[in-house]
Amino acid sequence: MKKLLILLTLIISFNSVAQDNPKGKEKIYTQEQIEMLKAQKTSVKENREEFKSSLIDEQLDIMKNKELSKRERREALIASFTNAQKEMMKANRNEIKSLKDAFLATVTDEQKQLIKERRKKMKNRKLQLKERRENIKERKKKKIG
Structure with missing residues (x-):
């Protein structure tokens, strides 16, 4: 009985210690940097959804056309963009670039390594x-x- 209790205690403590070790990005980045990355990811998703909602039926048809290669679809889609859509894409790119630059400014040399x-x-x-x-x-x- 005593051995069982000791074994059980060891297993529980081992599991709790194993869960305390951060994994992947959590080992490298600070909590603030992780929040910045999450905000960047959220912004990208929102921008993508906003842009997709601005597409007209002809543009959606181009995206769904499997007869064209990916490159041809992309070129045809870009050629069909309105000025407003082009401006939206440019603004989205600039926003993501500024978020990325702000994040990179917080990364230390040790983190880069x-x-x-x-x-x-x-x-x-x-x-x-x-x-x-x-x-x-x-x-x-x-x-x-």
């Missing part, structure tokens, strides 16, 4: 997963063939 390391790790992890997927596909082909 941590961000670079995190990106490098993520890139390596992505490559490892891709290689693993390819190996699995090859094994399946050999198994079938």
Whole structure:
């Protein structure tokens, strides 16, 4: 009984300690910086929705046209923009740029280094997963063939 109680206490304390460790971006950024990123993301979503609501039926049809490549759809859509839509896009870009610049001004050199390391790790992890997927596909082909 005593051993069970000790084991249970260890498991509970281990879980609570594991949950206290921040993950990903929370390790790198301050709470204020995380809030800035959330505000930026929210702004992008709002701008996108506002812009989508300004599209007319012909523009929506261009976006839905699967006969065109993505590039052709994009070019056709941009060519169909009204001056008001172009101004809205420009204002949205400027707003996002100013939010990004304000955020980057708060990032320290140490944080920049941590961000670079995190990106490098993520890139390596992505490559490892891709290689693993390819190996699995090859094994399946050999198994079938």
